[in-house]
Amino acid sequence: MILHELIDFEVLRVIWWLLLGVLLIGFALTDGFDMGVGALLPFVAKTDLERRVAINTVGPVWEGNQVWFILGGGAIFAAWPPLYAVSFSGFYMAMFLILAALILRPVAFKYRSKRDGVRWRQTWDWALFIGGAVPALIFGVAVGNVLQGVPFRFTEDLMPLYEGSFFGLLNPFALLTGLTSLAMLIMHGGAWLSLKADGVVGERARVYGSYAAAGSLLGFLLAGLWLAIGLDGYAFTSPSVTDGPSNPLFSEVAKGGSWLAAYAERPWIAIAPVLGIVGAVLTFLGLRAGREVSTLLSSKLAIFGMISSVGLTMFPFILPSSIDPKSSLTVWDSSSSHLTLFVMLVATVIFMPLILAYTAWVYKVLWGKVTEEEVRSNTDTVY
Template sequence: MILHELIEFDTLRVIWWLLLGVLLIGFALTDGFDLGVGALLPFVAKTDTERRVVINTVGPVWEGNQVWFILGGGAIFAAWPSLYAVSFSGFYLAMFVVLAALILRPVAFTYRSKREDTTWRTAWDWALFVGGAVPALIFGVAVGNVLQGVPFRLTDDLWAMYEGGFFGLLNPFALLAGAVSVAMLLQHGAAWLTLKTEGPVSQRARTYGSVAGIVAMAGYALAGVWLLFGIDGYTLVDDVVRNGPSNPLHSEVAKGVSWGASYTARPWIAIAPLLGFVGMAMAMRGLRAGREVSTLLWSKLGIFGVISSVGLTMFPFILPSTIDPRSSLTVWDSSSSHLTLFVMLVVTVIFVPLILLYTAWVYKVLWGKVTEDDVTSNSESLY
């Protein structure tokens, strides 16, 4: 038996669907609080010293947190090439905006404190705000569009043809999803700041985080109702050959059913949105009660539930097509080859635990609060 045949092709496809979700959730749980902190910076910190405190809570870890973003992009490229082709071409301008905003972060971290000038530092503080708020918004908008379907089609030789435009992505449901994303990550950033700061900064973070939690839960509830009763879902009409070659055009897809059918077929997936609501509600309660570690953990649970609910609701669809449902990408017909998925899995099993161990060690070393004395009297303070 060939080694990669030890795991069935359809099983590998599901494993990589799960791993893609793990990588995206990992990015949201780690770099998500970095984005939230950046977006909160001009509001929770009033003096230059307070802003330096806020920046130093994420300064040592933000680069490592972005590893999950890079791994997610790499996984899409290698495991789901059709998804990569459609999304990275159709969402090209949106991704350019995200990358431009993310590029602002390292530049702002590096140059913000190089001069004493107030105008100079304020400008870079707002650059950090843009670098946090804009990606959070666009990531949510992207998810909103994926749930509705994207205007693309596949030619007979499987060339992906995207027929939409940038401003078409900014539809009402997608903007609502973007608002939920921003509010959710603001709450996550506030939870991080309550853990890492003290005094007025921590208190303001609790206030803003509590408001963000209310907005996130209300927006998530509204988006859920809208999705189930106001947006057409997709379903596979015929039996799919789950071990077959990757060719979406071999499947028959129907549009017009409710995504709620997923919950009828698999009632257990309702645990995902439940975890989303519980996590956000308990994080908001923790913010108001002055708790620290548990608040951050509840916030992580809320994010896990929200993102998981998207993937579980859509399964087995990864990217539906609005103009040609037959071109919709699913877990069963848009992956790389059996051998490719197996080799990637072996590499992942080896290196992801190492990344997790290193990340845990870094956070252990950096455990503790960042104080004003740390940034004013410590010559080793970077920002």
């Protein structure tokens, strides 16, 4: 028996669907608080010294946190080629805005301290705000459009054609999910600053973070209600072949019914939205009470639950098509080959523990609060 056949094609597809979720959630849990701190910067820090305190809580770790974003993009490219082709071409303008905002952030980190001028530093502070708020908003808008279905189709020779526009992405439901995503990551940034920033910065972060926690909870509940009563889901109209060819036109799919029917078919997935709701409530209460470590963990729980809810609700769909449901991408018909998934899994098993171990070591070394006195007296601080 060939080695890669030790694991069924169906199982490998599910494993890589799970790994994609792990990478995207890992990105939200780590780089998410970086973006949240950037979005909070104009509100929690009023003086240059206070802004330096906030920035230095994420300055040493933000680059390492980007690893999850790169791994997520790489996983989409290698494990789900049709998804990469459709999303990165159809969402081109949205992707461009995200990348432009993310490029602003490292430039701002590096150049902010090069001059002492007030206008100079304020300009880069606003760049950090844009680099945090814009990606958080657009990622959520993308999720909202995925749940509604994206206007693309495949020709008979499997050429993807996207027939939508950038402004078509800015529909009411997608804007709701975008604002929910922004509030969720601001909540996470507030929890991080509550833990890492000393003095008035941490105090303000607890206030604004608690508002964001309430906003993310409200947005999550409204989006769930919208899914229940105002948004059609997608379903197979014929038995799905879980180990068939990777051909998006292979399955019969129709639009109709509700996404929430998944909870009747697989009741256990209700744990995801419950965790999202409980996590947001605990984060709100923790920020109000001034708790730190437990509040950050609660924020992570909320993010895990909210993002997991989307994936588990849609499974096995990855990217539905609103204009040609038959072209919808699912776990069963849009993956790479059996051998490719197996080789990538072996590499992941080897390197993922190293990434996790290194990340844990970095956070252990950098444990502790950033204080105004430390920032003021440390001439080597570059942020």
